[in-house]
Amino acid sequence: MSCNSHLLLNGIEFEEVTIDFCKRENLSPEYQKINPMQLVPAIEVDGEFKLFESHAILRFLACAFPGVADHWYPADLFERAQIDSVLDWHHSNLRHGTTGLVFNSTVGPLLAGLPPNLEAAAEARKVLLASLPMVESFWLKGDGHFLLGRSQPSIADLILVCEIMQLEVLDEKVRKQILDPYKKIGKWIDDTRNATQPYFDEFHAVLFRAKEKLIKIRSTGSSDETKIK
Amino acid sequence: MSCNSHLLLNGIEFEEVTIDFCKRENLSPEYQKINPMQLVPAIEVDGEFKLFESHAILRFLACAFPGVADHWYPADLFERAQIDSVLDWHHSNLRHGTTGLVFNSTVGPLLAGLPPNLEAAAEARKVLLASLPMVESFWLKGDGHFLLGRSQPSIADLILVCEIMQLEVLDEKVRKQILDPYKKIGKWIDDTRNATQPYFDEFHAVLFRAKEKLIKIRSTGSSDETKIK
The missing domain is CATH 1.20.1050.10 (Glutathione S-transferase Yfyf (Class Pi); Chain A, domain 2)
Known part of the structure; x- marks a missing residue:
């Protein structure tokens, strides 16, 4: 939730993909290519760069996208x-x-x-x-x-x-x-x-x-x- | 140990202060002013700026001191x-x-x-x-x-x-x-x-x-x- 809020607050375009734990979608081979630890959240940037761990994602988004307020x-x-x-x-x-x-x-x-x-x-x-x-x-x-x-x-x-x-x-x-x-x-x-x-x-x-x-x-x-x- | 190694490897001048857990020095009022969580490591920069949590310290040292190799x-x-x-x-x-x-x-x-x-x-x-x-x-x-x-x-x-x-x-x-x-x-x-x-x-x-x-x-x-x- 913190990652999604940050993306919307700062006008960063993204497509949200819900991973349903009850359907064990986090264990799918497709999702494991994005996060081998099988947890959320994770992001994929431009179909290439994959990143997981919420703190690391928020640090990255704050630094990599122009227009994110300094605070x-x-x-x-x-x-x-x-x-x-x-x-x-x-x-x-x-x-x-x-x-x-x-x-x-x-x-x-x-x-x-x-x-x-x-x-x-x-x-x-x-x-x-x-x-x-x-x-x-x-x-x-x-x-x-x-x-x-x-x-x-x-x-x-x-x-x-x-x-x-x-x-x-x-x-x-x-x-x-x-x-x-x-x-x-x-x-x-x-x-x-x-x-x-x-x-x-x-x-x-x-x-x-x-x-x-x-x-x-x-x-x-x-x-x-x-x-x- | 990771913090000390990093300081020495990158030629950052520092004074080492050992905190003896057996003597409960981490619980002293003096140390709590540096780290209220009563844990090590912690650093004090120029007698003013205090910082704890080893990852945060290493990130800071890598960015704040000139001459730390980019890798x-x-x-x-x-x-x-x-x-x-x-x-x-x-x-x-x-x-x-x-x-x-x-x-x-x-x-x-x-x-x-x-x-x-x-x-x-x-x-x-x-x-x-x-x-x-x-x-x-x-x-x-x-x-x-x-x-x-x-x-x-x-x-x-x-x-x-x-x-x-x-x-x-x-x-x-x-x-x-x-x-x-x-x-x-x-x-x-x-x-x-x-x-x-x-x-x-x-x-x-x-x-x-x-x-x-x-x-x-x-x-x-x-x-x-x-x-x-």
Whole structure:
């Protein structure tokens, strides 16, 4: 979602190709030529250059296409390095925690037919709960609306906000318990959403459809999501 | 180690400050002003600019200091994006696997006095065992000596080789069992070592001293390292 938003926000022409994990399209030989790691997102430029890993894609798009505003990934090396620092920190912290919790507690068991992995979900929840205070008190320091106290969003805001948005698919009580203590994070999500409309809502529509589907699934059976501590 | 090697290889003047984890120096208020995440490495430039996360540091050093050869982090945006892709992939794969296995099976219980976490070590081992074939067959594709089939090393070679070198502290039988199937990886480690001497051996001396210490510790007691499957 962060990649699509970035492309639209900056007027970069592209053709969107949806990869359906439920139909295992990510495992197809055709897609593996683009990303042998079998994950999304990935891009193909001019039918030749292939690139995967969302951070690498956003860095590349910001630098390779004329007209992308400087605030997304500044040319100033000191500012750029700080944005890289957020992005690199994100992998083993906020990303590991969010993805691990969402997949092992919810998406795996309720949408993909996998057995719940409560131990992995609990470990990921710990990482997430240790990461959120660092976002709230360190990365959102200062009076700016965005990460690093900046007045305009960078690719790091797109990446980290889209990550936290994944928590929407959790049981609502669990999600509120996790996120409610963090007022600055709540405001920052709103600020990033406002700065990237209408694309933010457009790309998160998929997520909210999954959320609705999960509410129905939960209403007809039991789920282990609230047991994870 | 990758950061120090890069600084020395490229003639960038610096003062090295060792942070002793056994003495909990990483938790000191003074160090937290440089890296609030309490981890190494971190740099301070001209007493003002502070930066942490090894990938972000190496990108910054390659761009900010004159005289760093282009092959370390090429100015060409397509080449640079591919190096970024390796680095971003590394976080949740090779790095997660190596660090998790080494810490939970060996460094934690045998050096830091923590209880072994065999479940976390086993999960990390799985990630490592899934990552190594991707390095061998995908990232080391082609005839070049280095990642992405390149003829000269990049910052990604420094980072990934230094990561794999951490496996030296494992029980030797376990280490050989993990690494021996990967002949291209073995040659690539040698090539990277040769391309970065004498700094490679100089900075890994600390690791080999830890390895010797662990051999003595294992000879006087039991260890759970070989139980992790």
